[in-house]
Amino acid sequence: MNVKITLPDGSVREYPKGVTGMQVAQSISEGLARVSLAIEVDGEIRDLARSIEKDSSIKILTWNDAGGKYSFWHSSAHLFAEALEELYPGTKFGIGPPIENGFYYDVDLGDRAFGEDDLAKVEAKMKELAKKESRFERRDVSKAEAIDYFTRKGDEYKLELINGLEDGKITFYQQGNFVDLCRGPHLPHTGFIKAVKLLNVAGAYWRGDEKNKMLTRVYGITFPKQKELDEYLFLLEEAKKRDHRKLGKELELFAFSEKVGMGLPLWLPKGTLLRERLEQFMRKAQIKAGYDPVVTPHIGSKQLYVTSGHYEKYGKDSFQPIHTPDEGEEFLLKPMNCPHHCEIYKTKPRSYRDLPIRLAEFGTVYRYEQSGELHGLTRVRGFTQDDAHIFCRPDQVKEEFVKVIDLVMHVFNSLGFDNYTAQVSLRDPNNKAKYIGEDSLWDLAEKQIQEAADERGLKTVAVQGEAAFYGPKLDFMVRDALGRSWQLGTIQVDYNLPQRFELEYVGSDNQKHRPVMIHRAPFGSLERFVAVLIEHCGGNFPLWLSPDQIAVLPISERFNDYGQKVIDMLKELDIRGFLDDRDEKIQRKIRDAEVKKVPYMLIVGEREAAENKVSVRRHGKGDLGSLLLADFVEQFRKEAATPLA
RNA sequence: GCUGUUGUAGCUCAGGGGUAGAGCACUUCCUUGGUAAGGAAGAGGUCGAGAGUUCAAUUCUCUUCAACAGCUCCA
Numbered sequence: 001m002n003v004k005i006t007l008p009d010g011s012v013r014e015y016p017k018g019v020t021g022m023q024v025a026q027s028i029s030e031g032l033a034r035v036s037l038a039i040e041v042d043g044e045i046r047d048l049a050r051s052i053e054k055d056s057s058i059k060i061l062t063w064n065d066a067g068g069k070y071s072f073w074h075s076s077a078h079l080f081a082e083a084l085e086e087l088y089p090g091t092k093f094g095i096g097p098p099i100e101n102g103f104y105y106d107v108d109l110g111d112r113a114f115g116e117d118d119l120a121k122v123e124a125k126m127k128e129l130a131k132k133e134s135r136f137e138r139r140d141v142s143k144a145e146a147i148d149y150f151t152r153k154g155d156e157y158k159l160e161l162i163n164g165l166e167d168g169k170i171t172f173y174q175q176g177n178f179v180d181l182c183r184g185p186h187l188p189h190t191g192f193i194k195a196v197k198l199l200n201v202a203g204a205y206w207r208g209d210e211k212n213k214m215l216t217r218v219y220g221i222t223f224p225k226q227k228e229l230d231e232y233l234f235l236l237e238e239a240k241k242r243d244h245r246k247l248g249k250e251l252e253l254f255a256f257s258e259k260v261g262m263g264l265p266l267w268l269p270k271g272t273l274l275r276e277r278l279e280q281f282m283r284k285a286q287i288k289a290g291y292d293p294v295v296t297p298h299i300g301s302k303q304l305y306v307t308s309g310h311y312e313k314y315g316k317d318s319f320q321p322i323h324t325p326d327e328g329e330e331f332l333l334k335p336m337n338c339p340h341h342c343e344i345y346k347t348k349p350r351s352y353r354d355l356p357i358r359l360a361e362f363g364t365v366y367r368y369e370q371s372g373e374l375h376g377l378t379r380v381r382g383f384t385q386d387d388a389h390i391f392c393r394p395d396q397v398k399e400e401f402v403k404v405i406d407l408v409m410h411v412f413n414s415l416g417f418d419n420y421t422a423q424v425s426l427r428d429p430n431n432k433a434k435y436i437g438e439d440s441l442w443d444l445a446e447k448q449i450q451e452a453a454d455e456r457g458l459k460t461v462a463v464q465g466e467a468a469f470y471g472p473k474l475d476f477m478v479r480d481a482l483g484r485s486w487q488l489g490t491i492q493v494d495y496n497l498p499q500r501f502e503l504e505y506v507g508s509d510n511q512k513h514r515p516v517m518i519h520r521a522p523f524g525s526l527e528r529f530v531a532v533l534i535e536h537c538g539g540n541f542p543l544w545l546s547p548d549q550i551a552v553l554p555i556s557e558r559f560n561d562y563g564q565k566v567i568d569m570l571k572e573l574d575i576r577g578f579l580d581d582r583d584e585k586i587q588r589k590i591r592d593a594e595v596k597k598v599p600y601m602l603i604v605g606e607r608e609a610a611e612n613k614v615s616v617r618r619h620g621k622g623d624l625g626s627l628l629l630a631d632f633v634e635q636f637r638k639e640a641a642t643p644l645a
Numbered sequence: 646g647c648u649g650u651u652g653u654a655g656c657u658c659a660g661g662g663g664u665a666g667a668g669c670a671c672u673u674c675c676u677u678g679g680u681a682a683g684g685a686a687g688a689g690g691u692c693g694a695g696a697g698u699u700c701a702a703u704u705c706u707c708u709u710c711a712a713c714a715g716c717u718c719c720a
Binding site: 308373374555603607615 | 676683713716718
């Protein structure tokens with residue numbers, strides 16, 4: 001009996017029934033077999049050692065496949081556990097999954113403290129065990145057998161997991177002396193794991209529930225080659241250097257104050273400059289795209305949010321109501337701009353001819369985020385959204401969506417984020433009751449979103465069950481210069497608020513109709529966006545955004561007058577910068593300007609002053625020679641032009 | 646919010662039961678120097694806040710606040 005195996009290139013080969021993934025890999029090439037980690041059979045990732053019993057489509061997975069890495073790190077978690085068990089017998093194990101970068105394992109070490117030196121010890125043990133090239137052996141076990149094993153071992157966490165499993169679908173994996181409850185898949189043997197680094201230790205509640213016992217979670221990462229580990233560690237270092245909290249302080253962009261309150265950023269002059277450049281850029285782009293700017297207050301009557309439904313759903317996550325002295329009225333710091341915008345929509349009757357109406361506002365909102373969640377500028381309690389709400393007819397959703405996608409892509413491209421994807425978040429088709437709005441509208445909107453994204457060639461992943469209860473959405477993820485992924489902009493369709501606020505327009509049939517609302521924020525929040533931008537460019541902002549574009553550096557005090565003349569002229573032309581007239585040597589002034597990441601340094605001395613020139617130095621590049629001031633300005637202005645809206 | 650770690654000068658950090666120290670930054674003076682740190686002097690701190698133990702607390706204990714890491718959450 002033979003089975004037909006379809007390879008990723010579409011070719012079909014025949015093998016005897018029961019052929020293993022490894023044998024298939026070997027038949028393709030020895031080279032492939034050497035680097036094969038796992039196999040995908042009809043979409044399911046499996047061990048290479050498992051036999052294939054029926055006709056299937058397969059893909060051999062290597063380190064270059066996400067599934068290959070997944071298996072690699074999953075096996076590494078087992079290797080970690082094996083090492084831990086040898087070093088500290090009696091350790092109990094929770095779960096140990098692979099994650100985006102590496103793996104973790106939750107363990108219960110009893111009363112033993114686990115510190116830095118333990119990490120090094122376990123690392124060494126892991127490497128030692130890996131060299132044994134122990135095979136990962138898969139075994140089907142009955143539920144009774146599984147329970148029996150872990151009862152004898154005394155591991156209540158595994159027992160709890162087994163209790164939640166169905167008899168007949170339980171598998172054990174064993175490598176060396178270590179046996180774990182696991183559905184796999186795993187590497188052929190531990191020898192693939194050549195480079196090991198245990199990164200940190202943290203507490204984590206068993207099953208993520210704070211009522212449960214806290215286990216010790218150890219994070220680690222492994223690679224097939226030492227060089228890859230070194231590169232990864234270098235990237236971690238680089239990320240530390242680019243941390244926006246560190247750069248924000250060093251470059252004097254923003255600060256926090258205990259007195260002001262946690263999670264409430266203070267924008268310093270340079271940070272404000274940067275932020276205002278971004279706002280101005282967005283404002284222009286939005287006006288061009290047909291948005292009408294509006295302004296609404298920072299607080300709103302509680303009734304406004306009761307109407308919108310936010311009070312019921314998020315009231316406890318808001319700052320508590322403000323009470324007026326006499327009237328007994330209650331106001332909330334606004335957590336959202338949309339209710340205000342709905343009220344603007346309602347200020348007069350709307351005709352189908354008026355739609356779409358696009359109301360845009362850099363609206364500052366306040367949300368009572370959990371204290372443990374606050375993080376630099378990426379998670380704060382007061383932030384400004386580049387918010388807008390588009391009120392349109394159901395048949396306009398797609399067209400409006402396409403326009404918003406264009407705007408978002410324009411923003412990303414202009415800011416140097418050229419690697420982004422989007423997630424289309426759809427309803428859970430099995431649980432439609434969870435959502436508000438008519439079926440037909442949802443179907444229409446979901447179709448329109450997908451079509452809009454496709455039309456613009458956007459890479460999308462559709463995820464069912466991820467929609468908001470009030471409508472489907474499109475979330476943008478950008479990858480930064482270090483390959484990290486961040487969620488930024490979002491576009492959401494909303495059937496809920498138009499209904500709750502009883503928004504209407506008069507159609508061509510002279511009947512009242514309900515508009516659809518689209519919420520959108522390309523940056524998301526200015527705070528978060530600036531944080532991501534800082535980390536993306538490592539504090540070296542594009543020239544048009546840089547708070548200080550130029551530093552004028554006189555060679556000595558004798559040329560301060562000429563320097564002043566130069567900076568005055570630049571300022572006249574709206575070029576941002578400063579004159580460094582300190583009594584310091586030029587080397588020192590250059591160093592300081594370099595450290596502050598000022599894009600251009602203009603060095604002026606006797607030669608320059610005599611001929612109306614400046615000696616140009618570019619940050620990170622060095623001396624570019626001298627130019628007539630007028631020529632430099634012309635060249636500079638070209639380079640510093642704001643991306644076209 | 647929960648668990649753990651940390652909190653000393655503007656910044657980065659050392660120290661430690663007898664009220665504190667370094668480097669950088671800052672101020673003044675000397676120096677007038679051509680592409681990444683010139684020299685000297687000086688000033689600067691309720692040792693996060695509150696309470697307790699002690700003859701004595703910045704140091705030990707408790708409480709509290711904040712930051713960091715992780716968990717949970719995110720309109």
